[in-house]
Amino acid sequence: MAYQTINYSVERRVATIAMNRPETLNALNDDMLRELYDAIKLADRDAEVRVVVLTGQGRGFSSGQDLNTFQHAGEQRDIGAHLDQIYHPLIQRLAGFNKPTIAMVNGVAAGAGMSLALACDLRVAGDSARFTQAFVRIGLVPDSGSSYFLPRLIGYARALEMTMTGMMVDAATALQWGLVNRLWPQDHLAEETTCLAVELAEGAPLALGMIKREIAYGFAHPLHETLEREKDFQIQAAETEDHKQAVQAFFQKQPPMFRGR
Numbered sequence: 218m219a220y221q222t223i224n225y226s227v228e229r230r231v232a233t234i235a236m237n238r239p240e241t242l243n244a245l246n247d248d249m250l251r252e253l254y255d256a257i258k259l260a261d262r263d264a265e266v267r268v269v270v271l272t273g274q275g276r277g278f279s280s281g282q283d284l285n286t287f288q289h290a291g292e293q294r295d296i297g298a299h300l301d302q303i304y305h306p307l308i309q310r311l312a313g314f315n316k317p318t319i320a321m322v323n324g325v326a327a328g329a330g331m332s333l334a335l336a337c338d339l340r341v342a343g344d345s346a347r348f349t350q351a352f353v354r355i356g357l358v359p360d361s362g363s364s365y366f367l368p369r370l371i372g373y374a375r376a377l378e379m380t381m382t383g384m385m386v387d388a389a390t391a392l393q394w395g396l397v398n399r400l401w402p403q404d405h406l407a408e409e410t411t412c413l414a415v416e417l418a419e420g421a422p423l424a425l426g427m428i429k430r431e432i433a434y435g436f437a438h439p440l441h442e443t444l445e446r447e448k449d450f451q452i453q454a455a456e457t458e459d460h461k462q463a464v465q466a467f468f469q470k471q472p473p474m475f476r477g478r
């Protein structure tokens with residue numbers, strides 16, 4: 218499929234989706250938001266793809282909603298409809314995706330651009346990465362899932378500080394706060410991210426999909442319900458060919474080969 222505002226490629230079972238409006242630090246206009254949605258759907262349906270990396274071309278990850286939209290549409294703009302129709306389906310699709318997702322953050326991630334990174338399973342960063350909940354700086358409030366994901370990742374107090382001040386958080390602080398999982402020198406970012414993505418792509422795909430849902434469930438439910446959910450998933454996992462083959466491979470002192478069955 219030919220995209221205008223993103224690049225999409227698949228290599229070694231890893232789909233890379235790169236936002237591609239570098240002159241605006243990958244500001245999100247409707248074309249890009251729709252193409253992101255389509256690309257994630259494509260990656261979801263492609264059995265060859267086991268992991269998705271989301272990133273930005275140029276010196277930024279994403280500067281958030283394209284402010285030209287506000288400038289040009291003025292009073293006419295129905296922001297609620299825009300969130301309902303464009304942002305919410307995208308964030309739900311990204312967060313509900315059944316394969317591991319990694320946001321590879323190069324440079325700035327601002328506003329809804331930061332929300333996209335938050336909706337991924339893992340965030341990895343180069344030392345140029347920086348994060349801002351820019352919304353308040355233009356008199357808006359967090360949207361596109363930021364107020365859901367941010368306190369879960371960095372805690373209530375830090376989430377309030379980031380959203381109320383619009384402060385810029387640098388890469389080292391992001392690592393310390395748990396906003397990013399890994400931090401590498403900028404020159405190594407692409408290579409190290411590929412290693413991590415390929416490691417996940419070689420993992421047990423069915424188990425990885427269940428792990429995502431299990432951890433999300435455990436975060437929102439009491440222990441007794443979580444134990445039940447873990448049991449259900451474990452029964453399903455234990456029935457997979459992948460599990461049976463991996464146990465055999467262990468005793469044969471061979472690496473497991475996961476086929477997603």
Ligand code: T3D
Nearest residue numbers: 240241242244280281282283284285299300327328329351
């Ligand atoms: O449904 C809805 O619409 C509601 C959804 C809202 C979600 C949101 O995301 S609201 C928040 C929107 N984002 C922002 O407010 C961030 C605006 N940008 C900035 O604050 C700064 O650009 C950054 C902190 C992100 C980066 O600063 P810096 O100094 O590294 O770069 P810069 O020089 O400001 O930007 C470089 C270019 O990108 C510049 O264009 P120029 O002057 O070279 O022609 C700048 O205008 C452009 N740019 C940056 N951000 C945006 C943008 N153009 C359009 N929209 C942007 N968001």
